[in-house]
Amino acid sequence: MILPLYPITVLDLTGSLAMIFLSGLCLKIAREINCRDKDNPMSTYLLWLMTAIFAFSVSRSMGHIIKHILYFTDHEHLWKRLSPVSGSINTVTFIVIAAVTLFFRRMQQIMAQINLDKEKIEKTSKELLLLNRDTEAIVSERTRAELALSVAHDIRNPVMVIGGLIRRMIKKLPDDAPERKNLETVLNFAVRLEQLVARFEGLHKEMSLSFSAQELNSLVDEAIDIVKPEADKEEIQIIFNRAHKALWFKGSRHLIKIAIVHILRNAIEACSTGNTILVTNGLCDKGISVQVQDNGPGIPEAVLKHVFDAFYGTKEKGTGLGLSMVRQIIEEHRGTIDIKSREGKGTLVTIEFRTHLSTD
Known part of the structure; x- marks a missing residue:
C-alpha cells in the first residue's frame, strides 16, 4: 500500500526544492533591479515581496521535506508536534506577504497624490511667475x-x-x-x-x-487657485460665493487678476490658523462687484487711513506699493475700491466695476 505513494512523494519533494530554487532566483533578480533603481518605490516593493515569498517558499517546502523524512524514518509522532509550528510559520509568512502588498499599495496611492500635488505646485509656480512678471x-x-x-x-x-x-x-x-x-x-x-x-x-x-470683455466669476476662480496653496498651508479656508449668472465687464484680465491676488494674499497674511476668507461676486448699483471679507484681526484706524498711500506699509519686507498699485489698476478700469475694517472684527474689501465703460 506504501509503494504507490512513492511517485507522489518524489514529486512533492522535487516541487518543494524547485519552489525554493525558483523563489531564490526571483529574489536575486529583484535585488539586482532594486540596486539599479533604489529610488523607485516599485523596485523596493518587488524586493520586499520576493523576500516574503522566498521565506514562505522555504517555510512551506522545508515543512514538506521534514514531514516526508519523519514518515520514512517512522517518526510520525514528531511530525504531529511540528505540524502546528510549520503551519503557523506559513501563516505568518503569508500575512507578511499580504501586509507588504497592502502597505505598498497605500504607498503607491500616496506617491500618486504627491505627483498630483507636484503638478499643481508647478502649475501654480508658473502662474505666480507670470503674475510677478x-x-x-x-x-x-x-x-x-x-x-x-x-x-x-x-x-x-x-x-x-x-x-x-x-x-x-x-x-x-x-x-x-x-x-x-x-x-x-x-x-x-x-x-x-x-x-x-x-x-x-x-x-x-x-x-x-486696449481693454476687452472679461467674465468676473472665472477670473476670481483663477485668482483663488493661485493663492489656495498658501491658504491651505496656513489652514485658512477660502469660501467663494460665485454669482449665479455671468458677470461681464471691460478690462485687462492680467491686471485685474493681479489686483485680486494681491488682496487675497493680504487677507491670508493677516489671518491666523482657523480663520476664513469669504469671496463674493454679484451685482451692485454701479454694475458688478467682488468682495473679499476675512475674520482676521482687522486694520488699526491709524493704518487704515494710509493703506492706499504709495510707499506706506507695515510689513518688514516690501515696497509699500501693493494697495496703491491695486487702486491704480481698479481706477484705470473706471472702477472703485473701498476697504472697511475694525480691529478684532476683520476686514472687508469691495471692488466695483461698471458693466459698460464709456468712451469719454
Missing part, C-alpha cells in the same frame, strides 16, 4: 507713465504761454520783417512740444481702449 511690468510702466505725465503737466503751461506769445508777435510783424523767420522757427518747436504733451496725456485713454 506682470507686476514688475506694471510697476515699471506706471513709473514711466507717471513720470511722463508729470513732465507733461510741468511743461504744458510754459509751452502754451510761449506759443501764444509767439503767435501774437508774428501777427504784429510785417511779412518782410527779418525777425519773422526766427519767430516762426520758435513757434514750430513750441507746436511740437504741445503735440508731445498731448501724446503723454493720451496714455491713459490708449490703455483703456
Whole structure:
C-alpha cells in the first residue's frame, strides 16, 4: 500500500526544492533591479515581496521535506508536534506577504497624490511667475507713465504761454520783417512740444481702449487657485460665493487678476490658523462687484487711513506699493475700491466695476 505513494512523494519533494530554487532566483533578480533603481518605490516593493515569498517558499517546502523524512524514518509522532509550528510559520509568512502588498499599495496611492500635488505646485509656480512678471511690468510702466505725465503737466503751461506769445508777435510783424523767420522757427518747436504733451496725456485713454470683455466669476476662480496653496498651508479656508449668472465687464484680465491676488494674499497674511476668507461676486448699483471679507484681526484706524498711500506699509519686507498699485489698476478700469475694517472684527474689501465703460 506504501509503494504507490512513492511517485507522489518524489514529486512533492522535487516541487518543494524547485519552489525554493525558483523563489531564490526571483529574489536575486529583484535585488539586482532594486540596486539599479533604489529610488523607485516599485523596485523596493518587488524586493520586499520576493523576500516574503522566498521565506514562505522555504517555510512551506522545508515543512514538506521534514514531514516526508519523519514518515520514512517512522517518526510520525514528531511530525504531529511540528505540524502546528510549520503551519503557523506559513501563516505568518503569508500575512507578511499580504501586509507588504497592502502597505505598498497605500504607498503607491500616496506617491500618486504627491505627483498630483507636484503638478499643481508647478502649475501654480508658473502662474505666480507670470503674475510677478506682470507686476514688475506694471510697476515699471506706471513709473514711466507717471513720470511722463508729470513732465507733461510741468511743461504744458510754459509751452502754451510761449506759443501764444509767439503767435501774437508774428501777427504784429510785417511779412518782410527779418525777425519773422526766427519767430516762426520758435513757434514750430513750441507746436511740437504741445503735440508731445498731448501724446503723454493720451496714455491713459490708449490703455483703456486696449481693454476687452472679461467674465468676473472665472477670473476670481483663477485668482483663488493661485493663492489656495498658501491658504491651505496656513489652514485658512477660502469660501467663494460665485454669482449665479455671468458677470461681464471691460478690462485687462492680467491686471485685474493681479489686483485680486494681491488682496487675497493680504487677507491670508493677516489671518491666523482657523480663520476664513469669504469671496463674493454679484451685482451692485454701479454694475458688478467682488468682495473679499476675512475674520482676521482687522486694520488699526491709524493704518487704515494710509493703506492706499504709495510707499506706506507695515510689513518688514516690501515696497509699500501693493494697495496703491491695486487702486491704480481698479481706477484705470473706471472702477472703485473701498476697504472697511475694525480691529478684532476683520476686514472687508469691495471692488466695483461698471458693466459698460464709456468712451469719454
